[in-house]
Amino acid sequence: PADKDAVAKNDSDIVRQIKDATLKSRDLLEKGTRAYTSYIRAYKEHQCGFIFRIKSLDLGKLATSFCLLKLPKMPELANVHTKLDFKPxxxxxxxxxxxxxxxxxxxxxxxxxxxxxxEKLQKQREEKKQRREEKKARRDERFNPKQKKKRVGRHQRILEEWDDLAKEERLHKKLKRGKITQEEYDRQMFGDSVKKGGGDVDINDMDSV
Incomplete structure (x- = not known):
């Protein structure tokens, strides 16, 4: 057991030394990453898949043995990288x-x-395009006659409906209090006459028509 502990400590020291060297050398960083990915894909693509089974590999410990500083981005690690026994x-x-x-x-x-x-130029182009589109949208909304007419027309109809309701309520209160007659109420609500066919018919004669 003592010998095993000594070997494990020695291995750990060697890994640490290589990692420290990798922190100063992009060559080592790239070579270690390429070696790791090649090793995994050799297992995955080998014709004797029943012998070289990728599922039997401990990908986390394998990364440690290659002295990687972090796990590379590759499809084989996409769904398992958070579960691996590896400390970046x-x-x-x-x-x-x-x-x-x-x-x-x-x-x-x-x-x-x-x-x-x-990247900076691309970002500036995208921001400029977005501002241009927003400006165009505001201009279209402001100067499009159909939209403006439709918006104003609907608003105007609502105002007119409220005015009619308010007028009817005022006249009804006056009629109820006896301040105006039924004839005056009808005249103010409907006018002096209504058209039927080609001629005018007085509102007071409608019951006899």
């Missing part, structure tokens, strides 16, 4: 890990800068 490195800004080769690192930095500019 915390508080690591992976984009800052450089290549050891200065020329390659300069090219990467330039590429990142160009991509950042492209």
């Amino acid at each position: 490195e915390e508080n690591v800004e992976f984009y800052k890990i450089p290549y050891e080769d200065k020329v390659r690192e300069q090219a990467r930095q330039k590429r990142m800068k160009d991509e950042g500019k492209q």
